[in-house]
Amino acid sequence: MLAFVGAIICIIASIAPGSPGAVPGAGDEEGASDATEGGAGAVHGAEVDRPRPTAASKATVFQAETDQGSLGSELGQGSVLGADSDIGTTSRFLCLPLAQDCPSPSIREDLLLLRSTADHLRQMVIQQEQQILNDQETIRELTGKLSRCENGQELDSFQNNPEEYAWDAARNSLEDGTEDSERTVQELEHSVYSLKNNIEKLEGQLLSQGNVSSVFALSGQSRSHIYLQIQELEAQLLSKLSDLEKERSLLQNKSDRQKHLLEEQLESLHQRIDKLEKETAVYKLQEGYKISFPVRTNYMYARMKQSLPELYTLTVCLWLKSKATVGIGTPFSYAVPGQANELVLLEWGKNPIELLINDKVTRLPLEIKDGEWHHVCITWTTRDGVWEAYQDGKQQGLGDNLAPWHPIKPGGTLVLGQEQDVAGGSFDATQAFVGELAEFNVWDRILTPVEIQSIANCSTSTMGNIISWEGSSTELFGGATKWPFQRCRENKDSEQD
Numbered sequence: 258m259l260a261f262v263g264a265i266i267c268i269i270a271s272i273a274p275g276s277p278g279a280v281p282g283a284g285d286e287e288g289a290s291d292a293t294e295g296g297a298g299a300v301h302g303a304e305v306d307r308p309r310p311t312a313a314s315k316a317t318v319f320q321a322e323t324d325q326g327s328l329g330s331e332l333g334q335g336s337v338l339g340a341d342s343d344i345g346t347t348s349r350f351l352c353l354p355l356a357q358d359c360p361s362p363s364i365r366e367d368l369l370l371l372r373s374t375a376d377h378l379r380q381m382v383i384q385q386e387q388q389i390l391n392d393q394e395t396i397r398e399l400t401g402k403l404s405r406c407e408n409g410q411e412l413d414s415f416q417n418n419p420e421e422y423a424w425d426a427a428r429n430s431l432e433d434g435t436e437d438s439e440r441t442v443q444e445l446e447h448s449v450y451s452l453k454n455n456i457e458k459l460e461g462q463l464l465s466q467g468n469v470s471s472v473f474a475l476s477g478q479s480r481s482h483i484y485l486q487i488q489e490l491e492a493q494l495l496s497k498l499s500d501l502e503k504e505r506s507l508l509q510n511k512s513d514r515q516k517h518l519l520e521e522q523l524e525s526l527h528q529r530i531d532k533l534e535k536e537t538a539v540y541k542l543q544e545g546y547k548i549s550f551p552v553r554t555n556y557m558y559a560r561m562k563q564s565l566p567e568l569y570t571l572t573v574c575l576w577l578k579s580k581a582t583v584g585i586g587t588p589f590s591y592a593v594p595g596q597a598n599e600l601v602l603l604e605w606g607k608n609p610i611e612l613l614i615n616d617k618v619t620r621l622p623l624e625i626k627d628g629e630w631h632h633v634c635i636t637w638t639t640r641d642g643v644w645e646a647y648q649d650g651k652q653q654g655l656g657d658n659l660a661p662w663h664p665i666k667p668g669g670t671l672v673l674g675q676e677q678d679v680a681g682g683s684f685d686a687t688q689a690f691v692g693e694l695a696e697f698n699v700w701d702r703i704l705t706p707v708e709i710q711s712i713a714n715c716s717t718s719t720m721g722n723i724i725s726w727e728g729s730s731t732e733l734f735g736g737a738t739k740w741p742f743q744r745c746r747e748n749k750d751s752e753q754d
Contacts, residue, residue, distance in 0.1 A: 393486075396490055403497065545695065545696065545726070545741070545742050545743050546695070546739045546740060546741055546742050547576075547693050547694065547695035547739070547740050547741075547742035548673065548674075548693065548694050548695070548731065548733065548737055548738070548739055548740075549692075549693050549737065549738050549739075549740060550674045550689070550690055550691055550692060550693070550694075550737055551691070551736075552691065552736075553581075553586065553686055553687075553689045553691045554686055554689060554735060554736075555675070555684040555685060555686040555689065556684070556734065556735035556736075557674065557675075557689070557734065557735035557736050557737050558672050558673065558674040558675040558684065558689075558734055558735060558737060559672070559673040559674055559694075559731045559732065559733050559734070559737050560670065560671070560672050560673070560681075560731065560732045560734065561671040561672075561673070561697075561724060561730060561731055561732075562730055562731065562732060563671075563723075563724060563730065564667065564668055564669055564670065564671060565591060565600075565665060565667060565669060565671060565699065565723060565724070566667045566701070566723065567664050567665065567666065567667045568664060568665035568701055568723075569638065569639045569640075569664045569665075570636075570637070570638040570639065570701065570702055570703050571636070571637055571665065571699060571700065571701060571702075571703075571723075572634060572635070572636045572699070572700040572702065572703055572704045572709075572721075573589070573600075573602075573634065573635050573697075573698075573699050574632070574633065574634040574635075574696070574697075574698050574704075574709065574712060574721075575588065575589070575632075575633060575694060575695070575696060575697040575698070576630055576631070576632055576633075576694070576695040576696045577625065577630070577631060577633060577692060577693065577694050577695075578628065578629065578630045578631070578692050578693045579625055579626055579628065579690070579691065579692040580628060580691045580692045581626065581691045581692065582626065583606065583607060583626075584604045584605050584606050584607070584608070585604045585610070585625060585626060585690060585691075585692065586603070586604065586605070586674075586676075586688055586689050586690035586691060587601065587602065587603045587604075587605075587674065587675055587676040587688050587689065587690050588602050588633075588673065588674070588690050588694060589601075589602055589671065589672065589673050589674075589697065590602075590603070590671075590672050590675065590676050590677050591665075591669050591670070591671045591672075592669050592670055592672075592677040592679070592680040592681070593666045593667075593668060593669035593670075593680060594668075594669075594680050596615060596616065596666065597677050597678050597679055597680065597683075598613045598615070598616040599614070599615060599616075599665060599666055599669055600613070600614055600665060601613040601676060602633075602635070603676060603688065605687070605688050606687075609621065609622070609623075610623045610625075612635060612637075612644065612646075612659070614637060614642075614659055614660040614663070614665070615660040615663045617642075617659055617660040619644060619656055619659045621635070621646040621653070621654055622646065622653045622654040623646060623648050623653055623654075624648075625648065631648060631649055632647075632648070632649050632650060632712065632713040633646075633647065633648055634646075634647040634704065634709045634712075634713075635647070636703045636704065637659065638703060639660070639661065639662055639663060639664050640661070640662070641657050641658065641661050642657050642658045642659035642660050642661035642662075642663075643655075643656070643657045643659075644656050644657070644659050645703075647706070647709050647713075649713050650709060650710035650711075650712070650713030650714055651710070652706060671724070673690075673694055673697065673731070674689060674690040674694070674737065675688070675689055675690070676688040676689075693740075693742075695726070695742050696726045697724065697726055698719075698720055698721030698724060698725055698726055699721045699723040699724035700721050700722055700723060701722060701723050715745030718745070
């Protein structure tokens with residue numbers, strides 16, 4: 258209404274200069290009407306129907322003119338607003354519009370901006386409301402999961418009786434395994450912390466939007482009511498978190514006790530094992546032993562603890578029983594750095610048994626693939642490389658020029674059951690020995706045929722002076738096993754039968 262009145266006053270002021278002398282005395286109604294109609298086109302072409310002025314309004318306007326003329330006289334001015342006529346004969350109006358009464362040309366743009374801002378704030382409030390609903394749904398889901406973990410107890414039971422709340426599920430899981438219990442508690446604790454952080458973040462966002470919530474309501478829920486719900490949920494979560502920490506402490510204490518008990522039991526077992534190992538180390542089979550290689554592999558073997566010195570003559574004797582039908586494999590091999598075939602007894606594939614010294618080869622006329630026990634002896638001397646082969650106390654072959662004038666090098670590795678491609682390893686399963694070995698002895702001299710025969714028929718028992726067959730002289734690897742064995746007693750028993 259004030260804006261409309263201000264507009265009328267401005268219109269009157271704008272048409273006054275265009276019709277000098279248009280305001281006559283109080284009785285001239287026609288002149289006033291013409292002046293009003295003549296100045297209507299000066300207001301941006303607007304067509305406004307106005308009532309004809311009454312006598313009272315004319316008197317008021319005339320009084321305003323008189324006052325204006327008096328004001329001009331006092332200021333020493335002959336005209337008002339640039340007019341050249343006298344103040345008594347010319348109509349002049351003074352229009353003083355207020356800023357709030359005259360709307361700004363950009364008021365429409367301002368209104369549109371305010372409206373878009375209000376819409377944007379309304380959308381933000383709706384998003385915050387949706388976030389609150391999502392968080393409430395998440396809280397309900399976590400509460401249900403925690404209730405299931407608490408062996409069926411409901412959240413209401415925890416709120417009403419927090420002191421009677423018990424974590425039976427966690428304790429039962431501890432009995433099944435402390436690691437699973439600790440993992441469950443840690444996962445629950447992490448979920449509670451994550452939910453608490455989300456609530457704090459949401460609360461901070463609501464606080465930052467305090468001026469918005471004062472204008473728009475969150476779907477009928479007051480901000481104070483939402484804060485109250487958040488505080489209640491936070492209190493519940495903090496209480497549950499406290500219980501989780503207490504339960505975790507109890508689980509940790511119980512786990513520490515169980516761990517200490519297990520450590521004591523393991524320590525006791527280790528002591529018993531050490532005692533048994535020491536007893537086994539000093540135990541010797543009174544009636545001798547044999548080593549069994551049940552299958553052909555590249556990892557099953559026995560290693561002599563003692564190496565060979567430098568030898569110019571030697572005698573090697575052993576008992577063996579082969580289970581192979583084609584090629585007995587490698588009963589023994591001695592390798593030194595730089596020479597893997599320093600001393601090897603080998604039968605590979607369909608080839609005959611071979612003796613290798615310094616990688617020089619000779620064939621031995623021996624037949625031991627019948628699955629029976631056989632006594633084998635081999636002698637060799639570096640002088641002219643002369644060698645002899647005995648089977649079951651009888652000489653089966655004789656030869657020379659086998660690595661002549663080459664002594665056996667010391668410091669190598671002596672292995673039973675495998676052929677070495679490098680010293681101490683790189684075995685080949687196709688060259689492995691399958692069967693049983695016993696009484697492997699090495700001398701640094703050449704035994705006579707009588708001595709060899711007496712050993713083979715069990716009339717004497719002579720141990721090697723370089724390598725002797727004792728219970729503690731070998732190390733087993735890959736599944737090779739030791740068994741009690743006395744070949745001479747078996748021979749006597751078979752003769753009696």
